[in-house]
Amino acid sequence: MPELTNANIEVIIREVSDANITFSHLREELIDHICCEVENIMQQGFSFQDAFDNAKKMIGNKGLKKIQEDTLLLIDKKYRLMKKTMKIIGWISMSMITVGALFKIQHWPGAGILLVFGFLFLGAIFFPSALWVMKKESKLKGNLFIYLISIIGGIIFIFGILFKVQHYPGSALLLIIGFLSIGLVLIPAILISKLRDAQTKNLHLVYIIGAVSLIFFLIGVLFKFQHWPGALPCLIIGSIGITTVFLPLYTWKVYRNSESIKAGFLFLCVGIVFFNMFNLLLALNISKNVMSFFVIQGKEITNTANILQDKCNALSEKIITDSLVSDTLLKSNVIKVKAISDELYDFIEEVKVDLISKVDGIDNKEAIDEVKNTALIIAKDNYDIPTILLCGNTDNGKSGKASLIKTKIENLKNSLSNYCRSDINAENIITKALETESPVFIKEEGRSFSWELYNFYHLTTISTINKLCFFQRNVRIAELETLESIKSSYLANIQKLTDIK
Amino acid sequence: MKNSDIKKEMISKELLKGSLKSIVLKLLSENNKMYGYEITQKVEEITGGRIKLTFGALYPILHKLETDGTVVTESEIMNGRVRIYYKLTKTGKNVAKEKVKELQEFIEMINILLKPGFSLEICRS
Structure with missing residues (x-):
């Protein structure tokens, strides 16, 4: 039986780590399982790389993540319930908001009710349950602080948007609190935990650039909403930082190792286009x-x-x-x-x-x-x-x-x-x-x-x-x-x- | 190994789904302790490759058995990596017996059902 070198095992560990498996001892098991499989294939005379590629094909795209999900679904009743709630309520609220927006544009009656309930479901049910599921799946490194801030800040932010759309009084205050908690607490907290996890020094710089530009961008959006002076430079610095520095660096770092174009990459590209459109519309300052x-x-x-x-x-x-x-x-x-x-x-x-x-x-x-x-x-x-x-x-x-x-x-x-x-x-x-x-x-x-x-x-x-x-x-x-x-x-x-x- | 031949004869996943737990328990009752990969290999070996447990199906079941208290795990360091062994508990041994018995009864019933002309016999009696 050919034995894997430590370097070989390192490669496999990285593959499993990328899938972010945190449940119980599943991570160790999957690493061991893939190692055994690779050893087995190598026994037939293949090189490590060929054997590893073969094993990866067997796992399939997102296969590892799926195992954790299946395990959680089988074991944890609460997880099953939350995941279901998240999916159903998410779908309902998104379609309500979309239809509500259409009604609003056309000035048909009922737009207000649709939007209010859509946002209510989104903020009060979907958002917390999604975060709960996320926490269960990735454990957020046990960081209760990030979890709490994202729940509170996110809910306040979603309701701020609802109030803004419906022209209710108090939207300004909600948006300010939401923006500040996301921009000045949540993003730095995520940055710190990312920096702790990052494997290379280069990646540190990428994360820092990303976080700082995002904060600039959020402050720009907030200033724009509030008609405070100085929104434009913040928006420009933020969007230039994100689209021309952070994203290319990040995609290069993350995707350069994969031969085929992943679906995630395509989503990212579409996301950037939408982000820029939104940004440009917002930055289009009335002179x-x-x-x-x-x-x-x-x-x-x-x-x-x-x-x-x-x-x-x-x-x-x-x-x-x-x-x-x-x-x-x-x-x-x-x-x-x-x-x-x-x-x-x-x-x-x-x-x-x-x-x-x-x-x-x-x-x-x-x-x-x-x-x-x-x-x-x-x-x-x-x-x-x-x-x-x-x-x-x-x-x-x-x-x-x-x-x-x-x-x-x-x-x-x-x-x-x-x-x-x-x-x-x-x-x-x-x-x-x-x-x-x-x-x-x-x-x-x-x-x-x-x-x-x-x-x-x-x-x-x-x-x-x-x-x-x-x-x-x-x-x-x-x-x-x-x-x-x-x-x-x-x-x-x-x-x-x-x-x- | 002729992969193409095996594929044609492989037992379908649908049929396998319900009896997976019993198969795992049976294997564990006959061996003192086993790890995940070993179980998949054993099943393949015994069935001549006609039943293949994918690890995607296996590990959720192993973890479920662990939370139910049917099996316990112990870890060992092996060739620079951690290996998790599964072992039946005392109650687990009884559960295994029951499950295997249940599966056998099921197979007998299926056998009767699949016997040609059984419906006629029932009509006569």
Whole structure:
């Protein structure tokens, strides 16, 4: 019987170690079993390498890992249960989240419920059970600390994402805690245990580069979410470190020994592509220029609204104070038109102040200053708070202030139309200026967008302010048109009277 | 060894599955202590290669027997590596007897079932 040299045995031990077998004395047994098999084949005159390759074929891909799994499944009832739960709940939650995301994009009802339950299953059941199974299979080197942090940090993180998607308050805090626990506790802890296990010095460097870039990347994502300055450099350093330094080095180190392309390698490649896509989308920073464009646009709309207001004021003043006009009903109508128009204008102004004070976390007085000069707004590109304020929490977007604005616009439209009944032209202009139907193209696309969602869903703060300015301007257009109509019908009546005389 | 010939005649895994435990216990009751590879070799030797225990099927069963208290293990260092031997416990010996008896009865039943024309006999009686 040919005996294996220590170097030969070392090769076999490494093969088994790679499979991460930790259960009881299974590791020793498998090593011994493969050694015996190799010796047996060598007896027929093969070299060690040939015999070892042959034995590996017999084991098959993932064969060793499978034995441990089968053993655990046979022995451990709890493991069996957990593994089943993990698989079923994992599948259910993933499909719920996917379908929920589709519903959310299409604005179909039920998106919220699907997402909430999907994330709930994912965070509260799948995630802990998956970690439990992982711990059982690899024992995580008995490191309870890593295990606990990954459970707590991971759950907080998953719920942070859920809160963010659903625009619930408190998402920021959850995400910060989740990111910090993952980035500053979990990753260093895993790094330390990896360094302890790593066989060569070269691998140490690879792991350190990987961990540091990942931390940079996570901090970048966190800063991006929170609109803190400095997100971009972190994201760039992180993604460059991960994709151009860590991954090539790691894949080279790990996969250079295997002749055939493994499925794991393919997954890794696809993973990198997705990772980079996500990264690029996130890093696509809205530049300051774009923001100042929005500020200027808003100012122009406000200017137009102010000019229209001046015209309205001048016209109503003229009618009311004109001593030749003796019609008191006419005068009271003009005053009413002005009052109801101003009421809606002021209501929208209040919404703006409310929005800015919420977005920047300031009091109403400071917010009024920022309404006047929108360049001062800090979180111009936040869209969570505007969406929640205007569209509320429901899927149809009707539980926020946008619904109130819509009702008020409709009321104003009806009242103003009443003042210029005989004047079809004026009525048309009022209806157009105070339109509250969703545009036709949305219906043609077969989507059920409400007016509220169409106008305010996922709009940044600065765009929301501009949109509100736009409605204020339209109020003035309608007001002016009504006043003009009242005036011209009065003049026409006078003309008729003089004609009769 | 003519591999291709053996493959054709090998007993299918499906048939083997249920009786694996009994086979292992039988072998252990006849030998004082055995290690995993030895068991697979022994089975192959006795059956002339027609029954091959894959180690993927064997080790889960050995570990199950160990947690049930049917067998105990002892380790020895052998040629620079650790070898794990399995040995029946006192209760294990009884379990082995029972299991072997059970398997024999099963085989007898199968024999009756497979006898040609047995259904006619039952009809007559």
